[in-house]
Amino acid sequence: xxxxxxxxxxxxxxxxxxxxxxxxxxxxxxxxxxxxxxxxxxxxxxxxxxxxxxxxxxxxxxxxxxxxxxxxxxxxxxxxxxxxxxxxxxxxxxxxxxxxxxxxxxxxxxxxxxxxxxxxxxxxxxxxxxxxxxxxxxxxxxxxxxxxxxxxxxxxxxxxxxxxxxxxxxxxxxxxxxxxxxxxxxxxxxxxxxxxxxxxxxxxxxxxxxxxxxxxxxxxxxxxxxxxxxxxxxxxxxxxxxxxx
Numbered sequence: 001x002x003x004x005x006x007x008x009x010x011x012x013x014x015x016x017x018x019x020x021x022x023x024x025x026x027x028x029x030x031x032x033x034x035x036x037x038x039x040x041x042x043x044x045x046x047x048x049x050x051x052x053x054x055x056x057x058x059x060x061x062x063x064x065x066x067x068x069x070x071x072x073x074x075x076x077x078x079x080x081x082x083x084x085x086x087x088x089x090x091x092x093x094x095x096x097x098x099x100x101x102x103x104x105x106x107x108x109x110x111x112x113x114x115x116x117x118x119x120x121x122x123x124x125x126x127x128x129x130x131x132x133x134x135x136x137x138x139x140x141x142x143x144x145x146x147x148x149x150x151x152x153x154x155x156x157x158x159x160x161x162x163x164x165x166x167x168x169x170x171x172x173x174x175x176x177x178x179x180x181x182x183x184x185x186x187x188x189x190x191x192x193x194x195x196x197x198x199x200x201x202x203x204x205x206x207x208x209x210x211x212x213x214x215x216x217x218x219x220x221x222x223x224x225x226x227x228x229x230x231x232x233x234x235x236x237x238x239x240x241x242x243x244x245x
Contacts (some may be wrong), residue, residue: 006208062146062148062149065149068131068132070128072147078242079101079103080169084165085164085165086164103115111126114235124138128147133145156169157169175242177241184217185217186215186216189198189215213225216227217236219236
């Protein structure tokens, strides 16, 4: 696998990566003063934080299960990811190695997969260890690929030294079906923004950002989304396959 995802030209891109976790009866607490936006999921097995004090970054932590088996990989997964230049990037890399992607990963029972994104497609074979670490036989740039305790979320981090780029991808397992009620409730969000692939030198210094907020969706699909620096309202719907519009 070569997780390199260019995206069509835009002035900038804003990508909510990692996860939007739904909370029911759990109230989030601030676990680290250096990361004031630290959230736990409703099943207490996933953490996401957005550090907006010392630098701009987004991260996730997932709790592992007692054991895993190859069948945990099988099925359809939806992916979202973002890519930035690595620390040793050249001046040319700084304008070319930004990107965002969304796609579908389908894994068969034998571990073979088809991964199709908005502008790329890839095939290969993956396996999972008893501790939840995932390996791709055709990839040498993956730093870590892990599965959550609930076996419905995977996180992947890569560093491609040949192309001086790095990035993170989050995958969520598709359910058999979805209904409008699945959207209803309160969701906590973390996100990051980077320049687009065709950014000018001026945009390279101005189009960075990180945000954390709360998204509340009513039963009719109307929502209020409030972050640390913005607020928005609108209406969303969900298809039977889990695609939200």
